[in-house]
Structure formats: structure tokens, C-alpha cells
Amino acid sequence: MATVCLSGGLVEKLHACASAGFDGVEIMDADLVAAYESPEEIRTLCERLGLSIDMYQPFRDVEGVDEDTFADNLRRAEAKFDVMERLGTDLILLCSNAGTATIDDDDLAADQLGRLADLAAQRGIRIAYEALAWGRFVDDYRHAWRIVQRADRPNLGVCLDSFHILSRGHDPAAIEEIPGEKIFFLQLADAPALDMDVLQWSRHHRLFPGEGDFDLTGFLGHVLRAGYAGPLSLEVFNDTFRQTAVFRTAAHARRSLTWLADRTALAERRDAGRLLDAQHAHGVDFVEISGDDLHDLDQLLDQLGFAFRGRHRSKPVRLWTAGGARIILNEQLRLESPRLTGFGLTVDDAAQASRRAGSLGADPVYRRTYRDEVELRAVASPDGTEVYWNDDDPETGWVSEFEGGTAVAAFTGDIDHINLSWAWQDFDEAVLFMRSVVALDAEPVAEVPGPRGLVRSQVMRSPDRVVRLPMNLAPPTAPVPHRHIAVRVEDAVAVARAAHAKGLGFLPVPHNYYDDLQARFALDADLFETLQSLDLLYDRDAGGEFIHFYTPTHGGVFLEIVERRGGYDGYGAPNAPVRLSAQRQVSTWTDAHGSGTPAERT
Amino acid sequence: MATVCLSGGLVEKLHACASAGFDGVEIMDADLVAAYESPEEIRTLCERLGLSIDMYQPFRDVEGVDEDTFADNLRRAEAKFDVMERLGTDLILLCSNAGTATIDDDDLAADQLGRLADLAAQRGIRIAYEALAWGRFVDDYRHAWRIVQRADRPNLGVCLDSFHILSRGHDPAAIEEIPGEKIFFLQLADAPALDMDVLQWSRHHRLFPGEGDFDLTGFLGHVLRAGYAGPLSLEVFNDTFRQTAVFRTAAHARRSLTWLADRTALAERRDAGRLLDAQHAHGVDFVEISGDDLHDLDQLLDQLGFAFRGRHRSKPVRLWTAGGARIILNEQLRLESPRLTGFGLTVDDAAQASRRAGSLGADPVYRRTYRDEVELRAVASPDGTEVYWNDDDPETGWVSEFEGGTAVAAFTGDIDHINLSWAWQDFDEAVLFMRSVVALDAEPVAEVPGPRGLVRSQVMRSPDRVVRLPMNLAPPTAPVPHRHIAVRVEDAVAVARAAHAKGLGFLPVPHNYYDDLQARFALDADLFETLQSLDLLYDRDAGGEFIHFYTPTHGGVFLEIVERRGGYDGYGAPNAPVRLSAQRQVSTWTDAHGSGTPAERT
CATH class of the missing domain: 3.20.20.150 (Divalent-metal-dependent TIM barrel enzymes)
Structure with a gap:
């Protein structure tokens, strides 16, 4: 050194x-x-x-x-x-x-x-x-x-x-x-x-x-x-x-x-210096949000159509699911406001992933486990965000520790991507952590304009592209951006309609955005009307189409519902400036006037 | 726009x-x-x-x-x-x-x-x-x-x-x-x-x-x-x-x-868009340090050999001088710790400088003035640091408002330069302010390595090079560097000896620095011995030699005594890393052990 x-x-x-x-x-x-x-x-x-x-x-x-x-x-x-x-x-x-x-x-x-x-x-x-x-x-x-x-x-x-x-x-x-x-x-x-x-x-x-x-x-x-x-x-x-x-x-x-x-x-092909083989993730097992009081998130998930799967039998932890999308709400940690604090990945051999992480100097995470409970292996990433590995079927494994709920959700979903923001001093280290300990690949870096400066975006993903972590870095003097969970569904319009019907207010999208969308894509009138009436965002690339919307933010976390049509492979990056600007304006208004979205004010 | x-x-x-x-x-x-x-x-x-x-x-x-x-x-x-x-x-x-x-x-x-x-x-x-x-x-x-x-x-x-x-x-x-x-x-x-x-x-x-x-x-x-x-x-x-x-x-x-x-x-040669002619500074009138309690600085200036020129007749303000170097200690402001809060420049027409500043949107500074007191015109720079203009002889003007002291200092000095650090959000604006409102020129930017990253240094100076403001910018996530006043003397060795005799501890210089100095410059034995025994720093360029030393830091300010031999035109930049590292180590030790310099500890 x-x-x-x-x-x-x-x-x-x-x-x-x-x-x-x-x-x-x-x-x-x-x-x-x-x-x-x-x-x-x-x-x-x-x-x-x-x-x-x-x-x-x-x-x-x-x-x-x-x-x-x-x-x-x-x-x-x-x-x-x-x-x-x-x-x-x-x-x-x-x-x-x-x-x-x-x-x-x-x-x-x-x-x-x-x-x-x-x-x-x-x-x-x-x-x-x-x-x-x-x-x-x-x-x-x-x-x-x-x-x-x-x-x-x-x-x-x-x-x-x-x-x-x-x-x-x-x-x-x-x-x-x-x-x-x-x-x-x-x-x-x-x-x-x-x-x-x-x-x-x-x-x-x-x-x-x-x-x-x-x-x-x-x-x-x-x-x-x-x-x-x-x-x-x-x-x-x-x-x-x-x-x-x-x-x-x-x-x-x-x-x-x-x-x-x-x-x-x-x-x-040398032996000297070899670690155990990397365990490539082939799915997202769960995403975890922690906070003192997560009732707002219970309501949000319910309005979106997630199924309340039950309470954990020994901890103040709740599980919401929709198909393969599993979101854990954990009230064990004393956090000032809700945060995305961890996620689990499915691999072939969790023990080996954990041993390899140890050789790479990753800090193991200790979590109290009771008799008959599944012990998931986990390590802490640079800012403490926890990464778990599981090589069992979760539905017959750890999910069964949650009791009193139902598996029947309003839609079938999967975790499409997990958007992880980092403070400036954690970012490079997080890239290395995800590459080495979590065995993800790094895509080329992009930059997205936001109201507080350019946001650097680095997508990490598994070789089969099923696990995707877009990681964001704001300028060092700007606040750390929020994190979010994107859930992929078959029909984002139906999910949006049902959520609206249950009283969920989405992040409001400016009308000017739709004028611009029409200028860019010449959408057919029905689709255009649907998008605008439901505050949905839209993108298109050579492979296909992308329809998505954002929920309001709770603490440092929000959700995104996405639908990929055809082979669309992006994350709606052209819509990020509008999303960032809308979130900033909503938070300004909320700070100044208590609750109340701009949609309610205008 | x-x-x-x-x-x-x-x-x-x-x-x-x-x-x-x-x-x-x-x-x-x-x-x-x-x-x-x-x-x-x-x-x-x-x-x-x-x-x-x-x-x-x-x-x-x-x-x-x-x-x-x-x-x-x-x-x-x-x-x-x-x-x-x-x-x-x-x-x-x-x-x-x-x-x-x-x-x-x-x-x-x-x-x-x-x-x-x-x-x-x-x-x-x-x-x-x-x-x-x-x-x-x-x-x-x-x-x-x-x-x-x-x-x-x-x-x-x-x-x-x-x-x-x-x-x-x-x-x-x-x-x-x-x-x-x-x-x-x-x-x-x-x-x-x-x-x-x-x-x-x-x-x-x-x-x-x-x-x-x-x-x-x-x-x-x-x-x-x-x-x-x-x-x-x-x-x-x-x-x-x-x-x-x-x-x-x-x-x-x-x-x-x-x-x-x-x-x-x-x-x-158009009239449209013209301001009043710029007033180029031809000298530093004074530098001002403000704080709740500036007794440590009184002692420091006394040990350096400044003359206590007296107290202001109507304000809690004191003046120390040594030849043309005038330092004002101002206890009017309620600051947590001492800071360099302003300086005055001598110009041909202070009223015109002030009117021109007004056309450039500079904020005027209000200072209470009593009957028979000189009213100095001043504006606030981006972070509030005040810049004054004076077109009278200070010795027969505002200096006479200070009473009860003496003009006899141990040496004759002048303000060599004023080192102004800025927070990241003020730096570019400060460059423009000094160029436009204060009518200084900008020299090319340099970078100096410090223990917390590279420090960007931009020297602003008057056309005749008499007024020099090296301005420093640390990385945005590092603390704002301290400011300092450099006083030029005829014989820095003599000033150092006298200050040592009066009990002033300088910033201690590592012995390794002197080994390196000898490797670089092959100094003659007498000079080398003098430098090392007195904790003096040294530099040389094509034009001449530079001998200087730093006082301990009080709050956010310290002093430097410099001697320029021949046509040396720099600021001892090669010594800046050693100075920054020494200041950091001294502050670590002081924080951990109360007072006590490393020299006293080893």
C-alpha cells in the first residue's frame, strides 16, 4: 500500500x-x-x-x-x-x-x-x-x-x-x-x-x-x-x-x-490467491424497510394492492408480498424516519457466498434467531445496508415465520430493481462491494440532471440481468437522494387504477410533461389520455416501452411500479429530472404547508 | 439569463x-x-x-x-x-x-x-x-x-x-x-x-x-x-x-x-454600459480580526513585537501596528472564535470605489460612526468579509481615534499578503467580487496537497502587486481552511529570535523537513542551523529566497512572518503541505490533550 x-x-x-x-x-x-x-x-x-x-x-x-x-x-x-x-x-x-x-x-x-x-x-x-x-x-x-x-x-x-x-x-x-x-x-x-x-x-x-x-x-x-x-x-x-x-x-x-x-x-488458472467461487444472485429474495413506525408504509402497500402476509412470530417485523415481490417492514431499528436498510438475494449456496464475503473482509451482520427460525447469512455494505443470501425457497422457508396474513395480492409482481443512493464517501466503496462481495457486474456510468445538480448513476446487475441495482450519487454538497423499490407488474395501468380507487395519491406529474411526451413520441390518443389521467410516466427505446409511476416518499424511501413492454431495458432515465423536480417541489410544499400535494392545491 | x-x-x-x-x-x-x-x-x-x-x-x-x-x-x-x-x-x-x-x-x-x-x-x-x-x-x-x-x-x-x-x-x-x-x-x-x-x-x-x-x-x-x-x-x-x-x-x-x-x-471606447473607473488599491490599510475575546491575539501580537497602538475611543476595538502593518482586534462582533473578518485598502478615491461597488450590486456595510470619527466606506464580500476603502493617510486619520498606546514596535513591517479561504459555495463568487468590485487581477490557479485533499489556490492582486490576496478553496467536504495574515519584515530571523525570547511558540516544524530542505537546496551550514533551531521555513526561486514562520492558530486565524530576499515572488507553496500537516497534527494533539505543542511533548 x-x-x-x-x-x-x-x-x-x-x-x-x-x-x-x-x-x-x-x-x-x-x-x-x-x-x-x-x-x-x-x-x-x-x-x-x-x-x-x-x-x-x-x-x-x-x-x-x-x-x-x-x-x-x-x-x-x-x-x-x-x-x-x-x-x-x-x-x-x-x-x-x-x-x-x-x-x-x-x-x-x-x-x-x-x-x-x-x-x-x-x-x-x-x-x-x-x-x-x-x-x-x-x-x-x-x-x-x-x-x-x-x-x-x-x-x-x-x-x-x-x-x-x-x-x-x-x-x-x-x-x-x-x-x-x-x-x-x-x-x-x-x-x-x-x-x-x-x-x-x-x-x-x-x-x-x-x-x-x-x-x-x-x-x-x-x-x-x-x-x-x-x-x-x-x-x-x-x-x-x-x-x-x-x-x-x-x-x-x-x-x-x-x-x-x-x-x-x-x-x-492459478491456485494462489483464489477465493471460493462467486455466488451469482438469480433473484431478489426480499427488500427491507426499517423505521420506528412504519404504519404509513403498511397503508401504502395495502393501497398498491400488496397482500399483508403477516407478522413475524418473534419480532416486530411485518411482511407484504405480491407474487415474487416481498417487502419486509422492520420496526426493530430505532430510526428517525423510514429507510431502505437491506435486501436479500437468492443464490445457489448461501454458506459459500458468506464465506467468500468473509475472505473479502465484509462485516457479517448479526441478527437474533430463535429456535426453528431460518438463519439468513448477511453482510453489511459500506453504509451499513445489509445484504442477505438465501439458497432455500423463501415461500417454504423464512416466509413461513410470518403469521396471520394472506398471500392473495391484487396483482402479481417481482422486484424489478432496487435503487440505492449513497453518500459521496460511500459510493466508490459501494461499487467495489457490490462487484466483489455481492458478485454483480457494473454497467457504464450515466448522469441525470436533477434540481440540485447532476446525479451520477451506476447500474450494478447480475450476469443474467435479473437482479438490478441502479446506484445514485448526488454532488457531495447536496442531500443524499432517496432510495426506492421498483416493482415490475404485468399491467401498470390496472395497478394504478386500483391504487387510485383505494385512495393512493401518486407523485403528481406536471401537465407540461405530457405536452412534451406527445412532442417526443406521438402517442396514440387512448394511451396518452390514460397516462395523463393517471399521472403515469412513459418511455420508449428501440426494444420496447416503459410505463411507470412513483408513490409519495416516506422518510428516505418510496416505491415505483413499472411495466416493461417488449424488450425495454432501461429505467425511464429521461423521466428522472421530472421525478426529482416533482419530489423536491412536493417536499417543499409539504414542509411549508403540512400535508397536501400540489394536485390538491391546484 | x-x-x-x-x-x-x-x-x-x-x-x-x-x-x-x-x-x-x-x-x-x-x-x-x-x-x-x-x-x-x-x-x-x-x-x-x-x-x-x-x-x-x-x-x-x-x-x-x-x-x-x-x-x-x-x-x-x-x-x-x-x-x-x-x-x-x-x-x-x-x-x-x-x-x-x-x-x-x-x-x-x-x-x-x-x-x-x-x-x-x-x-x-x-x-x-x-x-x-x-x-x-x-x-x-x-x-x-x-x-x-x-x-x-x-x-x-x-x-x-x-x-x-x-x-x-x-x-x-x-x-x-x-x-x-x-x-x-x-x-x-x-x-x-x-x-x-x-x-x-x-x-x-x-x-x-x-x-x-x-x-x-x-x-x-x-x-x-x-x-x-x-x-x-x-x-x-x-x-x-x-x-x-x-x-x-x-x-x-x-x-x-x-x-x-x-x-x-x-x-x-463606448459610453453605453460604462461604470465609474475602477479604483486600484495601492496598499493595505489594515486587517481586522473579530471575536468575543481576543486576549490571546493581544498576547500573540505583543510577543511578535507589534506595538500596542491603543484602544478605540468609542468602541471595544484595539489596534496593533508595526510600521505599515496595522491589525485591528474587534470585540464588537459576537463570534464563537476569532476570525479574519475584514481588511482595508488604500485607493485614490474611496467615494468613487464605493459608488462603483454599488453599481456592481455590492452590499454596503453599515458601521456606527460618532462625531469627528472617520467614516470608512465598505462593502461585504460573498461570505460577509468586509472590504474598506480609504483615501486619507491612516496615520493622521482613523489611527488617531486609537488612544493610550505607542507606535514603537520591535520591527518595521508591512502586510505582505492576506490569505483568504472560502467555503466551496463562496469561492467562484469571491473571485468575481475581488475582480469586479475590488478591482484586483487573478493569477493562474494552483493546487497544493494537504492532509484532507488538494487545496485550490487562486492569487488575486493589484496591478502593482502590492496588494496580494491568495484565496484558498478546500474540497467541498473538507473543513474550510483557516485564514492568515502574512507580515513582511526586513529580518525574519531577528523577529523570530525576539518572539522566541518573549515566549512565543511557533508552529513546530518536523526535523525531517530540514533533512529534505538540505537535500533540495544544499544550504550553507549557518543558515541551515539558524532555520532549524528557530523552526523557520525556507524556499528559493530564480529570483531570490523566502524565509518564513507561522504562529499557532487562534480560532480560524493565524499569522505568518515572511522575509523576501532578492526578487522572490511566491508564497512558499512547497512548504504548504508541511504547514497544513503540522497544523492538523497540532490541532489533533491540542484537542486530545488540552494545550501543549508536539515540541513540548517530545
Whole structure:
């Protein structure tokens, strides 16, 4: 782990790395310079914590310069070698010159690197030369390797950094042409696919493996096939991690490495680093809403046409179902207002899913279980939202613990998707959690305009697309968006009519929306009239049609009823701005005037 | 003003525009679609508020398509023309096709635009065609103008948007070749110089004129010379503005337009739009720290060697001076902890500076003044920090209201710079405020790594470089950094020695910092020993040397003593990470253990 990934002072960073299970660190020069502890104290602390100091980094701007400048560079290097001796580490990272290089000549660069390496050799120090993506003359790892070959010193090798290579689109296959023992160090970072200045991209937007768009499994495969046997280290600069609690970021980083090692071992058919096989979810078992008092949600579910399936025989928990859609209302937690606090997935082997999660450092969830009750295995996601696994038929299993209700709902439904919003500091970690622990795939990121700024939307889904989790992130200074449960039905119009008849007020849709809808789609008059009269939203894509509506919000949660006609595969994203704006206006009016929807006011 | 610039619902946006003094708006289609009010209601509201609806926008993806698609596009257009009639506006923005265009043929594009224009002409509607920077085939305003010429319809012209033109680096001089009456609309936006995907740049990082790096004065000059006589409108998408109170953003936007009109009129030697001449500051009159109880700061200033100049004869305010450095301690405000709340500047004509500020919508500051007391003119900056102007000699003017002290300080100093940090929602507005109302220039933006993420630093300074305000912005989720006053002295070592002798503890500097300093600069042994023994920081650039140190922090403010040797022109930025890290560690230790610096603990 590179200490530069973490927030805070060097001592706390080292404690966090050890606590997360890392066995080595790269110490950033600037972290040591800002520390009150001497290099000897840091060395002793690392020894006690069981952390090897695998590298000191970075040393910059050495090669491609005139002789006077180079002489001063050797003097600078000597001073850093002194520090390294005090730290007890023998490897230094040398970045390709991005600042002072004036002479574009590989022979000169090789000569100067060779002389630096000879100076280092007197101290038993090795140098790992890295091509920065924004190096002045050397910005490609293949170029760095050519210079290292030309210098030809035993204590001079290369450092490979996935960001510097993949951000530039350089083919990593040529890594296999480098002898493994000349790859002195490996740094791993993921990143979102962004088209921007590579230095800014690197400084602000690196991610831990599994959170971005880089093919790190393939990348690491090339490095392993080259014969590299050194540490896998993470070097990730990111505005969020810099502000997140250091122990938490370290644990999050550790999970990312474990996940990547497993993926790579699987792809390379190796045993080392393998976890148990991932358990891919093939359905949503239930969704759980928690709160002090969930009577409003009982009423809402009843009005929608869900069946009250009963009370749990030993806990203050109720179950509502409609076909395969099961919603649990849990009044055990003392929450100020209702929240979507968990969901269950059906898998082939829940015990194995749970053991695999443990290997990935996921926190198990404890739930009191009585005799004869089904014990569901669960883990907590980054903000505490619980994920359960079940490999039994729920209808004959845990559902039978609920008593006194009926299974007869007004319609047959399924959970279409679960919309999970996250606070800014949880989002990237949640992507990794869902990818690694929950074994979902990430779709490309989209952005949706809302009244408080653009909302980033990242859909996670199971390989068979049955389980879908659209995950939303608002700007860090905006409130965390609400979460919602989308229930797929055969006939959304019928469900809407019946719910209206039972007195449910939907989120009111502006008339202007229907004018625009007609402009966009030229709907037939009957459908148009039906949509407008029932406050229904509509979308269409090449595959089919989408009809949906939203219930009012209770606390931090609401429901959506959706109907997919044909092969429509989206989530009604074009309607999201209208939905977000309507929710904001309704909440403003409700705050100002007590209850009363705009429909009632106008 | 484009309604898309503002947060919230359409009705509140319109009220905010009117309140800020705009006389017209461009209504964004999506804002209307999400509104519960009918187009007729919006039209009536605009009439009452005195806002003309200058344009409806945008209509997209019309030209360069096959005939079937185009027929549907005409149908879509008819529906929007209906809305425009209900709104009572006759101009629609048409963006160059970025989505559905498949045929790259100017004749076809001109033909289709012509047919759309003919349809619009039946309703008396005009079309302003705009080249989006990311248009599929048309991404240059000169190309859009060629197509408009080819279509040759009286109700078809171009819309020019400074962002789409300047972001692509297109030369705006050719605007003068377009007849003014064919420029149907003008949209203005500034932006920071960023090397990134232009669509993302546009969506997230546009700024109001005066806050970014575009030459909008030059741009607007070309447009005016072309003979354009229509509205100057702002279209600015920005994550911050989307989350800021709508009335405030509108006022901020209005100031930006006033400033730009003045600059352009000045450059073009026109009278229309001119403000009074800017009053350039030629010195810092004073800096003011406010708080409930400022005894700690009295002690600090005494230990540093400032002279206690006396108490104000009618207010609970004290003055400390050292040469031209005047620091006011003001206990009138009820603040939880000390803060840097204002500063004064010396100008040629304070009354004119104040009148000009009024024209720019700056809020005047009221301060109670008694008979025979000097009335200083002041305005409030975005977060309430007060800026004063004085055109008298302070020593014979307001300073004489302080009684009972002495002018004899231990050293002669001047205010070197005032470091002003801002909360994320105030930063861009503060840049515009300092540029327009305070008439300072903006230097290029830099980034400084701190323990809680990168700090953005933007130096504002007077043309003669005497007044310097480095302004800092931390990531929005990090705490707002402290502010500080830097006092320039002849001999920082002597000031440090004397302050040490009087018992002042400086911010302690890690020993590792000095090892690194020696590695970087190979200082002579005496200087090195002096720096290390006195906890002094050091920097060097091509022009000279910089020696400085920081006092402990009181509330949200601390002092820095600086000495500039030779032509050193920076602020010791390489030392900022060490300073930020040391301040964080000291505050952690102080929080945990009461007082006691690390130096005392180790």
C-alpha cells in the first residue's frame, strides 16, 4: 500500500495499513517529510506492525539534463539514500523526468541513470525507473525499459504503474517481454474512463481496482506471465479517499487487492490467491424497510394492492408480498424516519457466498434467531445496508415465520430493481462491494440532471440481468437522494387504477410533461389520455416501452411500479429530472404547508 | 439569463432573475416540462415581473438526417412551436445535431433547416442555429453560419455561445463577418482553462464571466462590432450554482454581466454600459480580526513585537501596528472564535470605489460612526468579509481615534499578503467580487496537497502587486481552511529570535523537513542551523529566497512572518503541505490533550 493513498499523518497511515492486513508499504517522501517521527522511529514502528517498507518514493527529475544539473541531482539523491538507510529500505522509485529534462537523448538518459545506479549500488540500493504518463521525453513503459536495458546495471529496473500505462492506451502485452526480475515494483490503480488531461485525471480520479473501467485483470496477467514475483501495491490518488477515515480506506483498499488477485488467478488458472467461487444472485429474495413506525408504509402497500402476509412470530417485523415481490417492514431499528436498510438475494449456496464475503473482509451482520427460525447469512455494505443470501425457497422457508396474513395480492409482481443512493464517501466503496462481495457486474456510468445538480448513476446487475441495482450519487454538497423499490407488474395501468380507487395519491406529474411526451413520441390518443389521467410516466427505446409511476416518499424511501413492454431495458432515465423536480417541489410544499400535494392545491 | 443556470423550480428562478435586475430570460425546455404551471401562467408571471422571454431552448437533433426522421422532427418542432405561442416568445434555439445526424452534407442540412424555418415562419417564429462544440458534423460557428447563409431564410440566423467557440479554440474574429441582424442571440459563459472532454467541461465547469480564463471582453467586442444589438444572456452550467440559493446566484450572475459590459465598453471606447473607473488599491490599510475575546491575539501580537497602538475611543476595538502593518482586534462582533473578518485598502478615491461597488450590486456595510470619527466606506464580500476603502493617510486619520498606546514596535513591517479561504459555495463568487468590485487581477490557479485533499489556490492582486490576496478553496467536504495574515519584515530571523525570547511558540516544524530542505537546496551550514533551531521555513526561486514562520492558530486565524530576499515572488507553496500537516497534527494533539505543542511533548 502506498501511504499517499490515505488521509492523515504517517503514523496513523501505517497503523491503518497493518490493521487492514497489508504486509508492506511504499512510503511517500512527502509523508515522511511532514512527520514529526524520525526515519528510525518509522522503521521501528513498521517492524513492530509487521510491515515491510518495500519502496521509498518518489525521486524525480534526474535524467536528460546538463552535467551541472545532473551533479546536483546526484547530491540530492545521496541525501535521499541517507534517509533510506535510516528507514531500512533498499528500493527507490525514480519517475521519468517531467520537470527539468531538456535533452531528448536515450544514450544520455541511460548514461545518467547508470551513474545514479552506480552511486546507489555503493549503498546496496536499487532503483525502479517509471515512465510517467506526462514525462517530458519518456512517457511509455516500453521506452523506459529500453533505457534501462541500455544502462544495463544490475540494481536498475523498471516500476510499472497500471495508471500510467492504461491511461495512455499503451498496450500492456509488451510487459511480457521484460524479464520478471527486471520489474522491480508494481503499482496498481483503476480509474473511470475519462477524456481529460492525464495529470489531472491521475491526481483526482484514480480508483481502487474494481471501481473503474480499466482491465486490471488482464494487466496483472501480463505482469505475472513476465515472471514478476514482487509485491502488488496500490497507488491511488483520489479526492474522496483523502477525506475518508484512514482505517476505513485501508480496509477498502485491501478488499480491492483481494478481489483483483482472485480475478487474476481465475483468469490465469492459478491456485494462489483464489477465493471460493462467486455466488451469482438469480433473484431478489426480499427488500427491507426499517423505521420506528412504519404504519404509513403498511397503508401504502395495502393501497398498491400488496397482500399483508403477516407478522413475524418473534419480532416486530411485518411482511407484504405480491407474487415474487416481498417487502419486509422492520420496526426493530430505532430510526428517525423510514429507510431502505437491506435486501436479500437468492443464490445457489448461501454458506459459500458468506464465506467468500468473509475472505473479502465484509462485516457479517448479526441478527437474533430463535429456535426453528431460518438463519439468513448477511453482510453489511459500506453504509451499513445489509445484504442477505438465501439458497432455500423463501415461500417454504423464512416466509413461513410470518403469521396471520394472506398471500392473495391484487396483482402479481417481482422486484424489478432496487435503487440505492449513497453518500459521496460511500459510493466508490459501494461499487467495489457490490462487484466483489455481492458478485454483480457494473454497467457504464450515466448522469441525470436533477434540481440540485447532476446525479451520477451506476447500474450494478447480475450476469443474467435479473437482479438490478441502479446506484445514485448526488454532488457531495447536496442531500443524499432517496432510495426506492421498483416493482415490475404485468399491467401498470390496472395497478394504478386500483391504487387510485383505494385512495393512493401518486407523485403528481406536471401537465407540461405530457405536452412534451406527445412532442417526443406521438402517442396514440387512448394511451396518452390514460397516462395523463393517471399521472403515469412513459418511455420508449428501440426494444420496447416503459410505463411507470412513483408513490409519495416516506422518510428516505418510496416505491415505483413499472411495466416493461417488449424488450425495454432501461429505467425511464429521461423521466428522472421530472421525478426529482416533482419530489423536491412536493417536499417543499409539504414542509411549508403540512400535508397536501400540489394536485390538491391546484 | 438562462433559467438552466439556477437551482430550483421555474417560478422561483423567474422571481430570482427579476429580483437581480435581469430584464429577460431564456426558458429551458426541461424547466418548463418539470413545472406545474402552464405556459400561459409562466407568460403572465413574466409579464408581471417585467421579464421578456427572449428565447425558448433548446431544440435538438434536427438536421443531417434521413427524410423519415426529418418528418418526425418537423412534427416535434410543431409541438414546441405550440408551447412557444402559449409562452408568447418567438425565438427558439436550435443546437447543431449531436445525436441523430447520419449525413454529413451541408446542402442537406441547409435544405432541412430551411424547411424547418418555413414551418416556423407560418407562426412568426425565428430560429437561432448554434454550433455545439460537440456537434456531430457541425461544431464550429463559422460552419453553422455557412449553412444558415445557404438556407437563406429571413427567420433563420445563428446563436453564438462563447463557451462553444472559445473552448474549441476557434478564432472569434470571424464573428465580425456575420451581419449583426443575422446573429439572433448571444450566450455568454466563462470557464477555467481545462484540458478535458468538452461536453463534461461544459456540463460541470462553466463559470460566470470574470471567474474563469476566457477572454470574454475580446469576444464580446467582436460581437458588438458585427452589429449585434440583442440581449447579452448568460448560460452557465456549474455544479456549485446548481446547489446555491437561487436569489444569490442570480445576483452574482447580474454582477458578472455588469462587469463584463463595463470592461467591454472600456475596451471598445463606448459610453453605453460604462461604470465609474475602477479604483486600484495601492496598499493595505489594515486587517481586522473579530471575536468575543481576543486576549490571546493581544498576547500573540505583543510577543511578535507589534506595538500596542491603543484602544478605540468609542468602541471595544484595539489596534496593533508595526510600521505599515496595522491589525485591528474587534470585540464588537459576537463570534464563537476569532476570525479574519475584514481588511482595508488604500485607493485614490474611496467615494468613487464605493459608488462603483454599488453599481456592481455590492452590499454596503453599515458601521456606527460618532462625531469627528472617520467614516470608512465598505462593502461585504460573498461570505460577509468586509472590504474598506480609504483615501486619507491612516496615520493622521482613523489611527488617531486609537488612544493610550505607542507606535514603537520591535520591527518595521508591512502586510505582505492576506490569505483568504472560502467555503466551496463562496469561492467562484469571491473571485468575481475581488475582480469586479475590488478591482484586483487573478493569477493562474494552483493546487497544493494537504492532509484532507488538494487545496485550490487562486492569487488575486493589484496591478502593482502590492496588494496580494491568495484565496484558498478546500474540497467541498473538507473543513474550510483557516485564514492568515502574512507580515513582511526586513529580518525574519531577528523577529523570530525576539518572539522566541518573549515566549512565543511557533508552529513546530518536523526535523525531517530540514533533512529534505538540505537535500533540495544544499544550504550553507549557518543558515541551515539558524532555520532549524528557530523552526523557520525556507524556499528559493530564480529570483531570490523566502524565509518564513507561522504562529499557532487562534480560532480560524493565524499569522505568518515572511522575509523576501532578492526578487522572490511566491508564497512558499512547497512548504504548504508541511504547514497544513503540522497544523492538523497540532490541532489533533491540542484537542486530545488540552494545550501543549508536539515540541513540548517530545
